[in-house]
Amino acid sequence: MVQGLHSELSKLGQEIEQLWAPELRGASDEATFFAAKGKVLDILNVLYGEKSREFRVVKLTSSPATVVKVVNHVMRKSDMNSPSSKVVNL
DSSP: OHHHHHHHHHHHHHHHHTTOOGGGOOHHHHHHHHHHHHHHHHHHHHHHOTTSHHHHHHHHOOOHHHHHHHHHHHHHHHHHTSHHHHHHHO
């Protein structure tokens, strides 16, 4: 289940990343961003809870760049905790 959430989070991060350029953002892009941000919050809530730093940062921001940074942080963190990286780190 967690792997599926990470996969979905990664896709959402890519979707949000395409919305970075403020001059290219229109009303529909803004709606897309807030919908994607809501999904990211749902996933972060399941993974870490509402009191986590990751959840709070995403909840309080209206910046696609910040959301993408948090998503990338979560993905790197999960990669570091994967069984294959634990073996390498031993």
